[in-house]
Amino acid sequence: MPKISAPTIAAHRAQTRERILEAVATLTRTQGIDGISMTDVAAEAGITRTALYNYFPDKAALLLAFTEQVTHGFVDRYSQELPSDASAAERLSAFVRFQLEGIAEHPHPAAAELGASLGPDAYQALADHVAPMQRLLVQILRDGVEAGEFADFPVEATARLVLTMIGAQRVPLVRGEVSIAEAHVLVSAFTLRALGVTEDKVQRYVSATPRATTEREE
Incomplete structure (x- = not known):
């Protein structure tokens, strides 16, 4: 050893x-x-x-620690890779992409299955660990509404809908039925259109790689 x-x-x-x-x-x-x-x-x-x-x-404690690490990594990546002047639409598109990449990188069961496996107490603790990602999404939506980019929908409820759509891509991604790019287009374009973003901006932000990443590659 x-x-x-x-x-x-x-x-x-x-x-x-x-x-x-x-x-x-x-x-x-x-x-x-x-x-x-x-x-x-x-x-x-x-x-x-x-x-x-x-x-x-036990496994529950191990998974909680791992989930906390992944969540912190997601928030750090989001903060580092998006420029400070990014619009809410661009940030939302990036959020969806990063989430899908996380699902592909670390496959996990659906919430109901994981809850049954871990038990109610551990599952609640797990939910608390991933809460920063949901708060981040809520803030993106709130900023978009306040800036006039998004229609005035209830941001908390809208955030749950967006996360549900992302989660719905879990099985197709894990099975290789869709690529990350295809899932990103589906979820981001649908969400941005539903929020009232104009079609030219939908096409711009859904097809684009986050600007910070693009600049590094160049």
């Missing part, structure tokens, strides 16, 4: 914890979140099951 060199016990534990979460990320790409076991994670991380349980007492 490979050893981790670290100057302190705290640093060693932090490195081991990171390796565990990296193992979860690797396994979700091939097995999905619902398919992995604590034994799988321990083997992938190069530690014993006993050591794994010293960090996470």
Whole structure:
């Protein structure tokens, strides 16, 4: 078993914890979140099951930590890759794309299935961890309404509808029935049109890669 060199016990534990979460990320790409076991994670991380349980007492705790890490990564990416002057329509399109990419990167079961697997308490904790993404979407919608880009729909309810449409692409994406680009066009174009965005802007923002990403590639 490979050893981790670290100057302190705290640093060693932090490195081991990171390796565990990296193992979860690797396994979700091939097995999905619902398919992995604590034994799988321990083997992938190069530690014993006993050591794994010293960090996470059960699969629910492990998935909660992983979900929190993914959520923070999503929010950070969103903040870094979109320019400060991006319109609400552009931000909404990017939000949808990043969410779809996350589903493809880390396949997971539907909310109802995950809730049944984790139990009500763990599922509620999971929902609390992903709440920052929903708040981010609500803010995008609110900004769009206030700027006159979007029709004045109830933003909280609209956010739930958008997230539901994104979630509906989970199975087709995982099965390879649609590409991320195809799912992005479907969800983003439908949503922007429903919010009253003009067709020329729909075409501009749905077909475009976030500007910060495009600038890096150039």
